[in-house]
Amino acid sequence: MEGMSIIVKKVTQLMVGIIFMFGIYIILHGHLSPGGGFAGGVLIAGAFILLILAFGSSSLKLKKEVAGSSNTESIGILMVVVMAVMAMLFGAKVFFFNFLPKGEAGELLSAGVIPLYNIFIGIEVAGAILTIFLALIIFKEESSK
Amino acid sequence: MTVYLLCFVLFLVGLYGLITRRNLIKIIISKSITEFSVFLILVLIGYIDQGLAPIVDPGTSHQVYVDPLPQAMVLTAIVIGLATTAMLMAIAIRLYRKYKTFDIREIKNLRG
Amino acid sequence: MELTISIILVFMIIGSIFALHAKDLLSAIINMGFVGFGLVICFLLLKAPDLAMVQLVIETVTLVVMVAVVLDSSRREIAVSFDRRSLLNMAVGFLAFACLFYFFMKAIENLDPLGMHTLRMADSYVNGAVEKTGSINLVTGVLFDFRAYDTMGEAVILYTAALGTLTLLRIKGKK
Amino acid sequence: MDALIPLFIVIPLISAFLIMILGKLVKGFHRYFAPLTLLVLLAMTIIVFANLGGSSLQYTVGGWGLEKGIPVGIFMVLDAFSVLMLCIINLLGFIALFYSFSYIAKYTAESNYYSLFCLIIAGMNGVVLSGDLFNLCVFLEVSVIASYALVAFGVGKTELEASYKYQILGSLGFMLILLAVGLIYWKTKTLNIADIRQVFEAGYSKPYYIFVQVLLIAGFGLKAAIIPFHAWLPDAHSSAPSPISAMLSGVLIKAVGIYVIIRLFFNMFVFSYEIALVLTSLGAISMVVGSLLAIVQWDLKRLLAYSSISQIGYVLMAFGMGILLLLRGNNEAAAVLAIGGGIYHMINHAVFKGLLFLNAGSIEHRLDTRNLKEMGGLSTAMPITSTTSFMGSMSISGIPPFNGFFSKLIIIVAAINGKFYLLATLAVVVSIITLAYFLKFQRFAFFNKSAGEALSKIREVPFPMSFSMIVLATLCLALSLLAIPSVSELILRPAIDVLMQSDLYSTTIIGI
8 A cells, every 4th residue: 555645744753653642641541531441542543543544555564463453452352351350369259340459539540450451451442443444454455456 | 302302313314324325335324323323312311410521520529420321331332333333344345346336236136 | 501412413414414315425424424523522512521532533533444445436326216116215214204203202201301310320430439449530430440341341342343354354265 | 159150251252362362373272272161161051050040149240239229330140041041052152163163164264263253152141141231232242243243254245245234234223222221221320120120110101111112122123033123134144154153043143132132021121011912923923924934945044044033933922922921910820831931942942943054054064055956865975964954853843752842832832821822823833834844955955866966975074063963963852851840840940930020030139
């Protein structure tokens, strides 16, 4: 897939870093400000999509990226389920129990398990949406060959 | 009361699109329109007058907040809608590659 | 409040009717985007910033995916021929929608009007939620602690969608 | 025993994700890990079934139980009725997965297949175990979205089109269900099924109540393919790989469609006469129209798909009659018979419809055709497939020694006791029509003299496929023991009691 004009490439180079950082900010501050795992994950995936659209890349490289993104996605969701079961093992013997200390409300490291869930759900959502987009782009390229 | 009725009109417009449109992409668009109207009805249900957005300011005490439960439900439903839209787009592009058309009736008689 | 949302809703209805009757697929998709972003404004007016953010970002990604699919295809839509039979269908359809609308109006007549919502189950999600979950954002508190099981199901659905898209778009299905 | 309940969902989920991660690294990992997980699930189901004994367990997810008498968190409920559903899901899941051990060699991307299969099982277990309305919708969507991808697994033209139609109708159904959940939350301010019943018992306005129930019937009718909403079923079930269509027809439309309708209309809503009438008539119409459409089919799997619609009509009619009889109040025994017949026929239909789809898969595996005209004379070439398919056909059309006969008999006897003579005659007539089109299937597929082309090269199907068919065939015979009063008292009666005394359901949950 060929990239776009030089202007778009330059603007993308400037913006992608900011979008990516903003996505991470949204995930980490999920329990403090609006947004959370879902919004942040989609933002991170959006940053990658912008990169691929602007610079374009051969389907060979994309195939490796799809394998990578679907693996990160599986690992992300696996960690969420493992943490839920871990809560069961030594929390109050209950599925999805918030076993970490709640900390002081309003601080970054508060709300026990919720930031961890936010991070792993963010990874999983970013991987899933990137996989969907890459699968579409690879199919468009492969079938037009 | 009128807001809910307008939402239901939007739902009916989406339903009309689902039934009558023959273009694959337009059917996906009308599916999304039905989703938008149901999400709006759910959030309207949870709205409370003079309620604050559900972010608690640790200092203040005893504020009236909007109901967070419908918002959590709608957030989940939005991502479910994205999931089905993504798979429908995958099928639409694949059918286009095979039949060179998005029209569902032409695809039916090009079954060969 | 109710007036502003009704006005936005009227524009959304007009936008969606345009989306369905657009001649060119790309303008149909842009109309859908317009309706989606109208929804974002409604969420902001209804004090749901979480939802506005998620809907905004997901709407953008959906538009990018749809345009990527539609861009290099023939964007002309086959003109719908208005013969007598389709007018009859239109009339029957309109009648059916009218009674659906009437039943909906009868159903929601004596429910709480907009803004008069009382809390029962959600009461413990709001009062004292900060102590129980530690999270200031009540929606995240509901999503990731009170009903974390739903959110896990939600993430599994997105995982299934990604897996399904990979399965549907592989080049050769059978050996 | 309590800790087992969440494991029913966690084990298939973890196995689905591990299969995708390790599927590429360890050669053939997915081919052995998926059947292993389903075997573990089957063992857990048997343990739970053995020592549940009619009591109902509830599990508070996240530790959020009751606060000021109002259920706050998500409750998982395991009672006698959902245990039976768990048995169907995990038993048929294991057999279909074991069957696809060699069937799936024809397709590419095997690890995707096994991962999606585990996700369907996880979704259905989630639906059957959930006591919370929105949670039920989320896990319903997990299993349904996984089945969208599996219907179009061999990415041919017809499969893609069938999956497209299935997805559009499925997501429309989900939107109707979500609208109904919104309206229920609007009135009752809670999502817990038992709590909703409490609020509804306190009183409700008639038009609101009917509108919400009609929305739910339409939404779950789309998932269960009842007659006016069945458009997607014949295409989806005939174009899916055979073990998947066995799972779809045998279990998915029951666990995700009929089970939820029954659970909501018995345990959540207060019975109302109009809705019971609607349910009974929808069941009767599905029964008749499904079988009439099935006779004219020449594609084997479409014939089986239409016969699924007709048999589901039986189940729905039986439950509708049960509600009508409970509302009349004078004839308790007939109501017990009707509901028991419905549950019994649901279990039987899962077994023999799964068996028949696996037979169709074996024929397709060897002959690569689904058209009855091109088959013929297979009884000598494929003995195991023909005998098991004969047993399956006889039990679906209700011939005495097999289980189909007893469950249809119970439904017809209940109809006669309850003075529904029209429904009883319809049930008998449809049973005869079912016998007609299954004899047509047997004659054209197995006993008709084929056109003499190379019949000798057709050998029997490999071991995993034939073993699964034999297990299901023996189950067709074994399940007829369930009709014996003493055995049914032990197994079916607790499930009937759960449905009949619906206030029992809410008191165990909320403990009031």
